[in-house]
Every structure is written in structure tokens, then in C-alpha cells.
Amino acid sequence: MDKPKILVVDDEKHIRMLYQEELEDAGYVVATSDGEEPILETLEREAPHVVILDIRLGPNLSGLDLLQTIRSRKEHVPVILSTAYDTFQHDLKSIAADFYVVKSVDLSELKAKVRQALAQASKAAPKAP
Numbered sequence: 001m002d003k004p005k006i007l008v009v010d011d012e013k014h015i016r017m018l019y020q021e022e023l024e025d026a027g028y029v030v031a032t033s034d035g036e037e038p039i040l041e042t043l044e045r046e047a048p049h050v051v052i053l054d055i056r057l058g059p060n061l062s063g064l065d066l067l068q069t070i071r072s073r074k075e076h077v078p079v080i081l082s083t084a085y086d087t088f089q090h091d092l093k094s095i096a097a098d099f100y101v102v103k104s105v106d107l108s109e110l111k112a113k114v115r116q117a118l119a120q121a122s123k124a125a126p127k128a129p
Contacts, residue, residue: 002029003027003028003029004028004029004049004050004118005028005029005030005031005046005047005048005049005050006023006028006029006030006031006048006049006050006051006052006114007030007031007032007033007042007043007046007048007050007051007052008020008023008030008031008032008033008052009032009033009034009035009039009042009051009052009053009054009057009063009066010032010034010035010052010054010057010082011034011035011054011056011057011058011061012054013034015054015103016032016034017032018107019032019052019107019110020032022107022110022111023111023114026111026114028114031046031048034057035054035057035058035061035063035066036061039066039069039070040069040070040073040074043070043073043074043077048077049077049078049117049118049121050077050078050079050080050114050117050118050121051070051077051078051079051080052079052080052082052110052114053066053067053070053079053080053081053082053097054082054083055081055082055083056083056084063081063083064081067079067081067096067097068096071096076121077121078098078099078117078118078120078121079096079097079098079099080097080098080099080100080101080110080113080114080117081097081099081100081101082101082102082103082110083102083103084102084103098117098120099113099116099117101113
């Protein structure tokens with residue numbers, strides 16, 4: 001299998017760069033998006049194995065809304081919600097996510113969730129005949 005691809009969607013450039021560097025060091029291929037491009041176009045182009053999605057993507061864009069869009073078209077792609085605010089965990093829209101992490105400079109929890117999401121995705125993937 002090729003290296004798993006992770007799509008990081010976050011409006012903060014330094015977060016995208018940090019996640020990209022750390023995840024690439026862990027052996028993943030990483031694509032990034034600031035969330036401005038339509039999410040379905042990004043998903044089609046990048047074909048990620050896992051999406052890490054910030055909940056607050058600027059004043060006019062909610063990661064929870066993008067999550068609903070992803071679920072409507074790409075329900076098999078695991079989504080990890082990433083946010084600085086743990087109160088979103090109780091938002092009903094967030095239950096569509098597979099995992100949830102609170103942003104931290106220590107990315108060990110995020111990396112663990114990526115491994116769990118990849119394991120979950122490989123079990124759920126349709127088997128080739």
C-alpha cells in the first residue's frame with residue numbers, strides 16, 4: 001500500500017504547516033487546505049484516507065458544515081475534528097465525526113487518532129473481488 005494520505009483543513013497557516021511537518025515525519029503524505037475551496041473538489045482531487053478538519057474556519061465557514069457535506073458524499077472517509085474549543089464536542093453536528101481532538105502543541109493524541117482512523121477505514125473499506 002502507498003503511504004496513507006491525510007488532508008488537513010485549517011484556516012491557520014501555522015497549524016497547517018505544523019501538522020504537515022509532524023505527519024510527514026510520521027510517514028504520511030499530507031495535503032493541506034485553508035477551507036476556502038469547496039470541500040468536495042478538494043476531496044476529489046486529493047483522495048485522502050483521513051481528513052483532519054478544524055471546526056472554526058474563519059468568520060463565514062464552519063468545519064461542522066463541511067463535515068456534513070463530507071458525510072453526504074464521502075461517508076467512508078474518516079474525519080477527525082480538531083479545535084481549540086472542547087465545547088464543540090457537545091454540538092450535535094459533531095457526532096458525525098469519527099474522532100475529536102483538542103489542539104495542542106503535543107501532537108501525540110492527534111497522531112494516535114490518525115492511526116485509529118486509518119485502522120477503522122481499512123476495516124470498513126470494500127474488499128476487492
